Amino acid sequence: MIRPRFRPGQQILRLVLAVAVAAAAAAAAPSAVAAFSGAVCRGEDGYADAFGGRRTFALRPDDLMAIKAALPGDPVVAAAYRDLIAAADRALATKPGSVMDKRSIPVSGDRHDYVSLARYWWPDPANPGGAYVRRDGQTNPEIETNRFDRSALSRMARETDTLALAYHYSGDARYAARAAAGIRAWFLDPATAMNPHMNYAQAVPGVAEGRPEGVLDGASFIAVIDAAGLLAPSGALTPAEVAALESWFSRYVDWMRTSANGKAEARAANNHGIWYDAQLARFALFARRPDVARAVVAAFPKSRIEKQVDTSGALPAELTRTRSFHYSLYALEAAYVLADSARCLGVDLYGFEGTKGRSLRKATDFVAAYRGRSADWPHKEMGWPADLLDELLLRADGIWGPGAYPLAARGDIVLRYRLR
Numbered sequence: 001m002i003r004p005r006f007r008p009g010q011q012i013l014r015l016v017l018a019v020a021v022a023a024a025a026a027a028a029a030p031s032a033v034a035a036f037s038g039a040v041c042r043g044e045d046g047y048a049d050a051f052g053g054r055r056t057f058a059l060r061p062d063d064l065m066a067i068k069a070a071l072p073g074d075p076v077v078a079a080a081y082r083d084l085i086a087a088a089d090r091a092l093a094t095k096p097g098s099v100m101d102k103r104s105i106p107v108s109g110d111r112h113d114y115v116s117l118a119r120y121w122w123p124d125p126a127n128p129g130g131a132y133v134r135r136d137g138q139t140n141p142e143i144e145t146n147r148f149d150r151s152a153l154s155r156m157a158r159e160t161d162t163l164a165l166a167y168h169y170s171g172d173a174r175y176a177a178r179a180a181a182g183i184r185a186w187f188l189d190p191a192t193a194m195n196p197h198m199n200y201a202q203a204v205p206g207v208a209e210g211r212p213e214g215v216l217d218g219a220s221f222i223a224v225i226d227a228a229g230l231l232a233p234s235g236a237l238t239p240a241e242v243a244a245l246e247s248w249f250s251r252y253v254d255w256m257r258t259s260a261n262g263k264a265e266a267r268a269a270n271n272h273g274i275w276y277d278a279q280l281a282r283f284a285l286f287a288r289r290p291d292v293a294r295a296v297v298a299a300f301p302k303s304r305i306e307k308q309v310d311t312s313g314a315l316p317a318e319l320t321r322t323r324s325f326h327y328s329l330y331a332l333e334a335a336y337v338l339a340d341s342a343r344c345l346g347v348d349l350y351g352f353e354g355t356k357g358r359s360l361r362k363a364t365d366f367v368a369a370y371r372g373r374s375a376d377w378p379h380k381e382m383g384w385p386a387d388l389l390d391e392l393l394l395r396a397d398g399i400w401g402p403g404a405y406p407l408a409a410r411g412d413i414v415l416r417y418r419l420r
Contacts, residue, residue, distance in 0.1 A: 038062035041344035044288045046229060054168075055229040057285060058222075058340045063398070063418040068169055080414045081169060088166035088175050091159040096178075096185035097152040098192035104147045107209050112195045116150040116217055117143045118202040131206025137322030137382050149194075150217060156186050157220035164227035165415060167234060176234035179227060180241075186224075187248045188241060196252040199261065212264035215256065216275050221249075222337060225286045250287035256280050257292075270317035271331035274304055278337035285341055297342040301352050304335070311356040313366030324379040328367055329388045335360055336395060350399050364396045368405055387411070394419070 039050035039061045048054060051061035070077050099114055106113040121132040122140050144151045163179035166172065185192045201214025228245060231237055237245070256262040256279070265276045277296050284292035308315055308331070318327040339349040339360060353359045367389060370377050374384040391413045393405040402420035409419050 041340075043344055044285050044290045044293075046285070046344060048229070048232075051229075053232045055232065056226040057229075057282060057344055058337065059226045059230070059416060063416070064168065066418045067415055071169065076409055076419075077414055080410075080412050084162065084166050084412055084415060085170065087162045091163050092174060092178050094155075094159065096182040097156050098185045098189075099149050099152065099194045100192050101152050102146055102149050106200050108200070110195065112193060113200055114149045114153070114194050114198055114217070115200045116148045116153075116202055116214065118204045118211065118213065119143055121204045121207075123205075132204050153186075153217065153220050156182050157223050160227045161223040162412075164230040165412070168230045169415065173234055173236070176231050176236040179231055180234075180236035183224065183228060183237065183245065184241070188244050193248075196248055197255040197259065199259070201261075210261060212261045212268070213272060215262060215265040215279070216272055218252070218256075218279055219275055219334075221252075222279065222282055225249075225282060246287050249283045250289060253280065253283050253287055253289060253292060256283070269308065271315075271327055271334060274308070274331050274334040274338065277304065278334040278341070281338055281341040285344060290345065293341060294345055297338070297345055297347050297349070300338060300342070300349060301354055305349075305352060305358055305360065306354045309354075309358045309360075309363045311358065313359075313362035313364075315363060319379045322380045323382050325367070325370070325374075325377055325381045326383070326385045326388065328363075329385060329392055332360070332363055332367065332392060333388075335363070336392075361400060364392070364400075364405075368393055368396070371406060 039047055041047050041057060041060075042049060046055045046057045047059075047061050048056075051064075054061070067077055071081055072078070100111055102111070102115060104115060105111060106115050117140065118132075118134075119139050120136050121134050122138070124130050124133045142148075146152075160179050160182045163175045163182070167175035167179065187193055198210070198214045198218055200210040201217045202211045203209050203214070204211065228237060228242065256266075256276070262276075265272055266280075267273065268276065277300055281293040281296040284290065284296070308317060310316055315328050315331050318324055318331055321327045335349075342349045350360055353361075371386075371389055371393070374381070374386075377384075387410075390408045390410070394407055394409060394413055394417050397403070397405045397407055398417050398420060407419060
């Protein structure tokens with residue numbers, strides 16, 4: 001092959017032009033370029049190709065491999081690891097939970113149906129035998145009793161997540177086996193599996209047997225999906241079991257899209273609506289239904305960011321709550337979950353900027369400005385969620401940083417998102 005020859009002056013000119021083109025491309029790149037660096041999330045396959053077959057959608061191989069390498073010499077990471085292993089060891093000593101553990105029987109008569117009580121609803125002192133009444137921000141401790149499934153669901157998701165992460169970092173197959181046992185008990189074993197719907201979630205005695213808000217209880221399942229992915233090298237879940245788990249979530253996706261409660265929750269104009277989108281997109285990806293996820297992602301800028309983030313970056317629907325800062329963070333957490341799913345579909349929602357600057361970055365900047373300044377927050381807040389803010393900012397720094405936000409790393413968040 002004959003290669004064309006260039007005089008030195010031409011070569012220099014070409015080099016200058018190449019540098020200029022590269023600089024222009026960098027300037028035009030999305031602001032969340034960090035979110036697209038390194039390993040690529042490939043649709044319904046997640047990060048499996050870059051992560052040794054581990055099909056995760058939020059946990060990034062680049063981060064987890066860097067964290068694992070830092071374990072011996074980083075005291076913050078090492079302390080978090082010790083706490084993780086201690087929690088995993090405690091989980092080894094427990095029996096996997098299921099919807100069969102609750103003391104009450106659903107109105108359907110089927111114990112496989114999930115049942116929970118609405119968080120902020122209480123017996124009416126003026127009418128003890130009548131309908132419950134709402135006290136925003138005040139949690140009724142009855143929700144965590146074994147009359148209902150909520151505490152069992154939370155424990156299952158927390159233990160599965162902890163055990164899978166412990167297996168990933170330690171290589172101890174006991175953790176993988178127990179995580180797989182928890183997944184089987186909740187989703188797969190015909191004797192104990194939950195029916196794939198939330199018809200009776202967040203019920204209110206005397207008001208409703210189940211409510212649209214109950215869809216939010218399913219957010220705990222998001223962590224289970226990545227946990228199942230981390231277990232892949234262990235073989236603790238067989239290919240047939242993984243396929244059955246995908247089928248469970250596919251049926252759950254259908255329920256979310258077609259049920260009265262699901263469709264009503266989709267119309268919610270606050271954090272519930274964002275969490276609906278976050279769940280539906282992630283569950284659809286896991287169920288290998290990317291078209292469903294793609295439709296949610298495509299609608300999100302107009303349906304959520306433009307409507308729920310104002311020009312200052314605040315989320316007005318959350319500011320009316322008695323826990324306004326908490327719910328602002330909670331809504332943003334859901335938006336990040338959705339944006340991670342969007343990234344798997346090649347869409348940069350972290351870099352989206354809408355009318356008058358409405359964006360996830362602006363909403364993040366809005367809450368970040370109050371770090372260490374709780375007294376300056378001009379809205380109601382019953383208990384300042386400093387740890388939740390720090391966790392959100394650690395994630396945000398990985399997206400828009402490094403150095404975009406002040407960091408205070410602690411807890412197992414440092415085993416999930418790398419400090420840069």
